[in-house]
Amino acid sequence: MPLGPGQRVLAVADDLSGAAETAAALLSRTTRTRVLLDPRTDTPAPAGTTTVFDLDSRQLSAADAAARITTALTGLAPDTVVCKKVDSLLRGNLAAEIAALAATGRGVLLAPALPAERRTVRDGVLHTDGVPLHTGDAWRAETAAPPRSVAEALGVPVALLGLQAVRGPGHHPRTALREALATGLPVVADAETDADLDALLAATLDIDPRVVLAGSAGLALALGRTLGDGPPAPLPPPGPAARPLLVVVGTAEPVAAEQVRRLVADGAALYALDHAPSHPGPALPPLRPGVTVLTPRQDGPPDPAAARSIARHLARTAAALLDTAPGPADLVLTGGETAR
Helix, strand or coil: CCECCCCCEEEEECCHHHHHHHHHHHCECCEEEEEECCHHHCCCCCCCEEEEEECCCCCCCHHHHHHHHHHHCCCCCCCCEEEEECCCCCCCCHHHHHHHHHCCCCCEEEECCEHHHCEEEECCEEEECCEEHHHCCCCCCCCCCCCCCHHHHHCCCCEEECHHHHCCCCCHHHHHHHHHHHCCCCEEECECCHHHHHHHHHHHHHHCCCCEEEECHHHHHHHHCCECCCCCCCCCCCCCCCCEEEEEECCCCHHHHHHHHHHHHCCCEEEEECCCCCCCCCCCCCCCCEEEEEEECCCCCCCHHHHHHHHHHHHHHHHHHHHCCCCCCEEEEECHHHHC
């Protein structure tokens, strides 16, 4: 069921990169999309508005993360579609946040598959590149062991909607989903393709648009495809690089390291910072037109406990660099802690 141009959508994410990713997925020609850093500063959203909150809850206690979910959902217009961006590797305060969403009485559909990144769910088990999450190394930067299933990540009983039900003929997906929601349990859905996620979304909106849509960017993209009359018009081609561009990379993900390597190979200047300098580092040369990359020095495996101090160090250094620019400079941020 396509959503009309006046539809209100509220999405919540646990970090700023997730919020930005979700906002991009939900962008349409007929929907105003905004990203906010604090639900308490929001004003009632007019019709046709998509609001995305960064709850900044990834590093909070489970109780505090749940409280921020509750705050964000307080006072919603009854016709608001609610979308919860979850990490496609099931990291963060997933159990507490899904429990808080379930407590609203709306019902919860959890479909964390992200087909574009080869992250799929079969029989309630998350797979990365065809390998079950708990047997791979995708959680190498985490202090806890990865869950063996989505249900284990939630720590509560769930109603499982398998691929056979998702891909069933006619009204079979709707019937199966309606029965699963009637249990009152969070519904965990299998999906391997974007078509699976589209089918899940269509069934959910047809049964009850108040059901919370919890998923990765894959489900957000499926929702975005139902908003307005299609994707936004293409952006104009970029102009010449006439002013400095500072790229601040705070994430330890291997794909980001490879992107840094390619930028440097293409001529970008690189500043690699020590994580916790005991004394002020050397003076940095002023920013010049062209690309400059600022990133922590990678001398070993990442330390999750140091994420916030690293982000603060990067922020202070980025501010100092921007102050040296001869005029306006552009800024690219990657890594949720760093971006916020």
